[in-house]
Amino acid sequence: MPSDRSRRRIPDATVARLPVYLRILTEQAEEGVDSMSSDRLAELAGVNAAKVRKDLSYLGSYGTRGVGYEVAYLVYQIRRELGLTRDWPVVIVGAGNLGQALAGYGGFGERGFPVAGVVDIDPGKVGSVLAGVRVRHIDELPSIVQAKRVSIGVIATPSLAAQDAADHLVAAGVTSILNFAPVVLTVPRSVEVRKVDLAVELQILCYHEQRRGGGLHAVTTRSATA
Amino acid sequence: MPSDRSRRRIPDATVARLPVYLRILTEQAEEGVDSMSSDRLAELAGVNAAKVRKDLSYLGSYGTRGVGYEVAYLVYQIRRELGLTRDWPVVIVGAGNLGQALAGYGGFGERGFPVAGVVDIDPGKVGSVLAGVRVRHIDELPSIVQAKRVSIGVIATPSLAAQDAADHLVAAGVTSILNFAPVVLTVPRSVEVRKVDLAVELQILCYHEQRRGGGLHAVTTRSATA
DNA sequence: AGGCATTCGTGCACACGTTCACAAAGCAGG
DNA sequence: CCTGCTTTGTGAACGTGTGCACGAATGCCT
Ligand SMILES: NC(=O)c1ccc[n+]([C@@H]2O[C@H](COP(=O)([O-])OP(=O)(O)OC[C@H]3O[C@@H](n4cnc5c(N)ncnc54)[C@H](O)[C@@H]3O)[C@@H](O)[C@H]2O)c1
Ligand SMILES: NC(=O)c1ccc[n+]([C@@H]2O[C@H](COP(=O)([O-])OP(=O)(O)OC[C@H]3O[C@@H](n4cnc5c(N)ncnc54)[C@H](O)[C@@H]3O)[C@@H](O)[C@H]2O)c1
Numbered sequence: 289m290p291s292d293r294s295r296r297r298i299p300d301a302t303v304a305r306l307p308v309y310l311r312i313l314t315e316q317a318e319e320g321v322d323s324m325s326s327d328r329l330a331e332l333a334g335v336n337a338a339k340v341r342k343d344l345s346y347l348g349s350y351g352t353r354g355v356g357y358e359v360a361y362l363v364y365q366i367r368r369e370l371g372l373t374r375d376w377p378v379v380i381v382g383a384g385n386l387g388q389a390l391a392g393y394g395g396f397g398e399r400g401f402p403v404a405g406v407v408d409i410d411p412g413k414v415g416s417v418l419a420g421v422r423v424r425h426i427d428e429l430p431s432i433v434q435a436k437r438v439s440i441g442v443i444a445t446p447s448l449a450a451q452d453a454a455d456h457l458v459a460a461g462v463t464s465i466l467n468f469a470p471v472v473l474t475v476p477r478s479v480e481v482r483k484v485d486l487a488v489e490l491q492i493l494c495y496h497e498q499r500r501g502g503g504l505h506a507v508t509t510r511s512a513t514a
Numbered sequence: 515m516p517s518d519r520s521r522r523r524i525p526d527a528t529v530a531r532l533p534v535y536l537r538i539l540t541e542q543a544e545e546g547v548d549s550m551s552s553d554r555l556a557e558l559a560g561v562n563a564a565k566v567r568k569d570l571s572y573l574g575s576y577g578t579r580g581v582g583y584e585v586a587y588l589v590y591q592i593r594r595e596l597g598l599t600r601d602w603p604v605v606i607v608g609a610g611n612l613g614q615a616l617a618g619y620g621g622f623g624e625r626g627f628p629v630a631g632v633v634d635i636d637p638g639k640v641g642s643v644l645a646g647v648r649v650r651h652i653d654e655l656p657s658i659v660q661a662k663r664v665s666i667g668v669i670a671t672p673s674l675a676a677q678d679a680a681d682h683l684v685a686a687g688v689t690s691i692l693n694f695a696p697v698v699l700t701v702p703r704s705v706e707v708r709k710v711d712l713a714v715e716l717q718i719l720c721y722h723e724q725r726r727g728g729g730l731h732a733v734t735t736r737s738a739t740a
Numbered sequence: 741a742g743g744c745a746t747t748c749g750t751g752c753a754c755a756c757g758t759t760c761a762c763a764a765a766g767c768a769g770g
Numbered sequence: 771c772c773t774g775c776t777t778t779g780t781g782a783a784c785g786t787g788t789g790c791a792c793g794a795a796t797g798c799c800t
Binding site: 298303304306307308310311312332333334369370371372376378385386388389390392393395396399401439440463464465466470472480482484485486487488489490491492493494495496497498499500501 | 524529530532533534536537538558559560595596597598602604611612614615616618619621622625627665666689690691692696698706708710711712713714715716717718719720721722723724725726
């Protein structure tokens with residue numbers, strides 16, 4: 289009963305690692321590798337081998353003892369579990385600095401996330417074309433979402449406008465949001481939000497940085513690099 | 515003995531939330547709020563109130579029972595603990611799509627992370643100026659790092675070049691790296707790496723998206739969007 | 741001054757995540 | 771077929787993170 293397995297909930301921590309395994313396995317497949325041990329995959333992914341096996345075990349028992357995992361099959365299973373067997377078009381809200389970089393980034397389309405549209409509120413930006421995509425007015429959001437069956441929205445507006453952007457996305461029917469603005473969004477519980485906050489990342493880095501060098505040897509450390 | 519408190523290790527999960535509290539508290543301070551309860555802060559940060567109190571308790575007992583926390587003082591304490599009492603200049607490696615967006619983003623400088631330099635390997639990009647910063651050749655990395663006392667590097671190169679970029683950063687003396695390329699970097703254990711991987715974020719979103727719609731009502735849901 | 745309402749700080753129990761360690765399962769080679 | 775080697779899959783122990791619940795402290799009001 290394999291469908292039983294696919295109903296089982298996968299731990300968040302595992303879901304966050306599956307994409308990493310997937311990328312590595314895909315790369316390896318392209319290089320002609322067709323079988324791989326959990327040890328090797330763990331090494332490439334920078335994690336513990338037992339963790340890899342436990343993670344993969346949530347997908348089912350697709351390994352062969354004494355041998356390892358068949359790369360192609362694993363790729364298929366992970367893609368299936370993550371829902372990557374079809375494209376997920378995304379809309380980008382905010383055609384500024386970041387929005388343009390995102391729209392112009394080919395990596396999304398390649399990975400199954402084609403840009404279904406870019407919208408902005410600024411009439412000066414609406415109509416301009418970036419990376420082959422014409423920027424449209426935010427009022428067109430609902431029709432884009434419906435026409436292209438979009439369920440994922442990306443917010444790349446200034447912080448102050450992010451909640452407004454989220455409201456528009458939710459109203460248009462989007463149910464998942466990736467937010468680049470450094471604010472906490474309020475959305476219905478049925479909508480999932482993930483945040484990418486660069487300032488937070490940098491601040492975490494510098495906490496450790498400060499902690500390391502912040503001891504008695506701060507000055508010494510600095511001059512040692514010379 | 516307050517310095518005793520500052521030596522205590524703060525849990526990773528807490529370190530990751532402190533920047534969020536900090537931003538909220540800073541904003542509130544600007545709006546004239548000078549005292550705040552854990553309940554209110556929790557609401558604004560979208561977390562549990564007990565968690566807020568426990569997080570803040572790692573900094574010391576800076577709250578007043580029956581009243582709350584003095585915003586300005588808390589801001590100071592968090593900044594001190596995170597090591598934000600001084601600027602942390604960063605170097606950006608890779609002046610492409612993303613590197614330009616990052617360099618042009620004012621938010622970094624404002625938050626204490628001035629761009630000390632942008633380097634690239636492409637002679638066609640070296641010398642060009644973006645957002646007031648001249649792009650320099652990657653060979654100049656060591657001198658930039660030393661001259662500006664940089665300990666944080668940002669990698670915004672294509673995946674294939676990311677390890678090379680990391681090697682250059684490490685060789686130049688950088689000890690913390692924020693990596694935007696979707697690869698696992700190999701660095702000495704003394705160097706801390708954090709990764710921002712947009713594709714992973716999107717894939718996590720679509721796992722839940724698929725799971726939600728993937729139940730018994732998959733087809734219904736699909737056609738209902740029409 | 742005393743009582744009351746409020747809010748912090750934290751002990752405790754529980755959930756989640758990680759790692760070890762090992763039996764079970766497979767392959768290869770004689 | 772049997773032995774030995776490899777590698778999976780998972781139980782169990784441990785560590786980390788979360789949230790409740792409540793005592794302790796504080797301010798305010800009478
Ligand atoms: N640029 C970066 O490298 C970078 C880095 C980290 C974080 N961010 C965050 O990403 C967000 C965008 O940054 P940016 O540099 O692209 O800003 P930006 O100012 O260049 O672009 C913002 C765009 O959003 C549009 N906009 C404003 N209000 C809108 C609304 N209500 N609806 C739709 N569109 C609206 C503006 O017209 C503008 O085109 C910010 O929140 C920023 O903090 C950016
Ligand atoms: N653009 C985006 O929105 C976006 C989104 C998600 C992830 N990313 C990731 O960010 C990275 C950069 O993306 P991009 O769109 O800016 O790419 P890009 O191709 O536009 O820019 C890459 C830059 O790096 C430089 N470079 C190449 N090799 C180098 C080396 N060895 N040392 C120094 N510089 C080198 C190139 O000359 C180029 O200027 C990629 O790994 C990509 O996967 C980008």
